[in-house]
Amino acid sequence: MVTTRSALLVLALLRPSFGLVSRDGHTGRLPAMGWNSWNEYECAINETVFLMVGELLGSLGLKDLGYNYVNIDDCWSDKDKKRDNVTGKILPDYTKFPEGIKHTADEIHKLGLKLGIYSDAGSLTCGGFAGSLGHEELDAKTFAEWGIDYLKYDNCNVPDTSDDDYRWWPENWLGGPPAEDQTLGGDGEAKPVPAPAGYDWTTSKSFDRYKIMSDALLASNRTIEYSQCAWGHAHIEEWGNSIGHSWRMWGDIYPVWAGKVQWSWGLMPILNHASFFYNSSNFWGHADWDMLEVGNGNLTIEENRSHFALWAALKSPLIIGTPLDGIKPEILGILSNKDLIAFNQDPIFGAPAKPYKWGINPDLTWNQTHPAEYWSGKSSKGVHVFALNTLDTTQKKTIEFAEVPGLDAKTTYVVHDSWTGKKQGVFKKKYEARVKRHDTMAIRIVKEDGMFATSLHAELWGLVIIVLNAFADVCR
Ligand SMILES: *[C@@H]1O[C@@H](CO)[C@@H](O)[C@H](O)[C@H]1NC(C)=O
Ligand SMILES: *[C@@H]1O[C@H](CO)[C@@H](O)[C@H](O)[C@H]1NC(C)=O
Ligand SMILES: *[C@@H]1O[C@H](CO)[C@@H](O)[C@H](O)[C@H]1NC(C)=O
Ligand SMILES: *[C@@H]1O[C@H](CO)[C@@H](O)[C@H](O)[C@H]1NC(C)=O
Ligand SMILES: *[C@@H]1O[C@H](CO)[C@@H](O)[C@H](O)[C@H]1NC(C)=O
Numbered sequence: 001m002v003t004t005r006s007a008l009l010v011l012a013l014l015r016p017s018f019g020l021v022s023r024d025g026h027t028g029r030l031p032a033m034g035w036n037s038w039n040e041y042e043c044a045i046n047e048t049v050f051l052m053v054g055e056l057l058g059s060l061g062l063k064d065l066g067y068n069y070v071n072i073d074d075c076w077s078d079k080d081k082k083r084d085n086v087t088g089k090i091l092p093d094y095t096k097f098p099e100g101i102k103h104t105a106d107e108i109h110k111l112g113l114k115l116g117i118y119s120d121a122g123s124l125t126c127g128g129f130a131g132s133l134g135h136e137e138l139d140a141k142t143f144a145e146w147g148i149d150y151l152k153y154d155n156c157n158v159p160d161t162s163d164d165d166y167r168w169w170p171e172n173w174l175g176g177p178p179a180e181d182q183t184l185g186g187d188g189e190a191k192p193v194p195a196p197a198g199y200d201w202t203t204s205k206s207f208d209r210y211k212i213m214s215d216a217l218l219a220s221n222r223t224i225e226y227s228q229c230a231w232g233h234a235h236i237e238e239w240g241n242s243i244g245h246s247w248r249m250w251g252d253i254y255p256v257w258a259g260k261v262q263w264s265w266g267l268m269p270i271l272n273h274a275s276f277f278y279n280s281s282n283f284w285g286h287a288d289w290d291m292l293e294v295g296n297g298n299l300t301i302e303e304n305r306s307h308f309a310l311w312a313a314l315k316s317p318l319i320i321g322t323p324l325d326g327i328k329p330e331i332l333g334i335l336s337n338k339d340l341i342a343f344n345q346d347p348i349f350g351a352p353a354k355p356y357k358w359g360i361n362p363d364l365t366w367n368q369t370h371p372a373e374y375w376s377g378k379s380s381k382g383v384h385v386f387a388l389n390t391l392d393t394t395q396k397k398t399i400e401f402a403e404v405p406g407l408d409a410k411t412t413y414v415v416h417d418s419w420t421g422k423k424q425g426v427f428k429k430k431y432e433a434r435v436k437r438h439d440t441m442a443i444r445i446v447k448e449d450g451m452f453a454t455s456l457h458a459e460l461w462g463l464v465i466i467v468l469n470a471f472a473d474v475c476r
């Protein structure tokens with residue numbers, strides 16, 4: 001029996017006018033999972049690296065968990081020649097990719113995986129290689145011909161003529177909500193004129209630059225997942241969903257807990273922004289809080305765990321950025337956590353976890369060292385709660401069920417620990433556990449009778465999926 005509530009759910013899941021529904025009915029519906037070369041190799045890449053990563057994704061069991069994209073980042077093309085002077089196509093660097101990119105794609109496809117590539121909505125990439133601005137159609141067609149499955153589209157070297165009239169760069173403020181009046185241009189160029197009230201950011205040049213590539217990809221003869229790396233500029237959270245599958249919300253990530261290293265940011269400043277900007281993610285479109293640093297730098301094991309749990313909870317794309325050869329078992333264990341991946345990839349509930357309480361600071365405080373600590377979200381396996389300890393000592397964290405959306409103080413619940421996969425027992429009113437410095441409690445809560453915490457039945461969910469896929473098939 002389809003109730004009104006269920007019918008509303010179906011409508012909410014379809015969201016046809018909002019998200020970019022892919023022609024194949026599934027690409028980009030859920031957050032992307034895979035591996036990207038930048039955090040580990042930067043420019044020191046070649047075909048051997050990607051084929052090795054492809055093999056390892058399979059042998060380490062990561063492919064079976066859903067990590068299916070092998071993504072080439074910057075520096076893959078010929079830095080001197082840039083483009084073929086007859087066809088205009090970007091030339092691969094044949095010392096790095098001796099048989100060209102199509103050969104790498106073919107080999108990756110043989111492994112049952114997908115190949116991603118990188119370009120830039122400017123004249124040059126961040127590393128000074130050929131950018132796609134003004135060449136979008138040809139480049140999208142070339143990527144499709146090569147068998148590319150994913151495009152990360154960066155935002156460096158934008159010529160003045162393509163610069164926005166108003167500036168909204170979320171990183172350009174420290175401590176408070178992003179200022180509408182942004183005089184602190186990172187490029188040193190002041191933009192003292194704030195956008196008029198109610199300004200429509202789809203009239204910005206950033207929107208144009210990203211939309212032209214979106215159209216070019218859609219016109220190409222291939223489904224290519226579109227990852228817009230525009231660092232949250234020009235309020236991309238208001239429009240990224242309509243033209244792409246994911247959009248970066250902030251500057252580059254760095255493997256430190258808090259603070260900033262050069263132009264890149266630790267985990268807590270990013271989570272602070274995410275504590276406020278979670279509304280635009282759902283099926284077919286995901287706010288991207290940047291690639292995973294799990295396994296890198298000086299993070300402690302608890303910090304590695306928090307990073308993964310929270311990025312999974314935010315429904316950020318889960319793109320591994322650590323070397324897979326010789327990966328430590330504890331790092332592989334974190335990246336392979338089934339409960340957390342299941343939340344990130346849930347086929348029924350598309351919304352990310354949201355903060356329901358800040359904890360250390362009063363609710364809705366902007367704070368780049370102590371952002372929201374208490375988060376929750378629904379999946380088809382129950383209600384998930386994430387409790388982060390931002391302090392430097394072990395803390396007892398109490399989950400008051402009455403505070404968690406969807407739970408109450410009267411019902412008895414079964415609590416599962418997402419880290420161990422074990423049942424913790426049966427609890428009423430609250431659940432408490434000690435959480436180490438910078439660690440995150442991750443639990444999944446269901447009703448005692450074994451029912452999911454929501455009242456919807458599995459059969460109905462199956463129906464929703466079928467309807468959704470049928471709809472997506474006819475949509476494009
Ligand atoms: C967390 O990721 C980095 C963290 O791996 C690694 O350098 C670090 O070793 C790891 N921590 C632990 C304890 O394994
Ligand atoms: C490929 O790149 C890796 C990592 O930078 C390097 O160790 C290896 O020597 C390179 N191989 C070739 C054939 O260039
Ligand atoms: C075009 O490229 C070829 C090969 O790289 C080169 O030999 C030739 O001089 C170039 N022609 C022009 C007009 O730049
Ligand atoms: C699209 O690609 C398929 C194979 O991938 C090919 O058979 C078909 O001719 C192509 N169509 C166009 C319009 O290029
Ligand atoms: C997100 O949605 C909530 C609830 O509707 C609202 O209070 C909040 O202002 C929204 N945040 C942003 C950044 O739009």
Ligand SMILES: *[C@@H]1O[C@H](CO)[C@@H](O)[C@H](O)[C@H]1NC(C)=O
Pocket residue numbers: 255256261297298
């Ligand atoms: C990591 O620790 C080492 C040794 O203490 C230090 O030299 C390095 O700068 C640290 N790296 C980061 C990213 O903080």
Ligand SMILES: *[C@@H]1O[C@H](CO)[C@@H](O)[C@H](O)[C@H]1NC(C)=O
Pocket residue numbers: 175360361367368369370
């Ligand atoms: C962030 O919150 C912590 C904990 O309340 C506080 O000590 C710190 O001063 C705050 N930082 C800023 C910049 O307000």
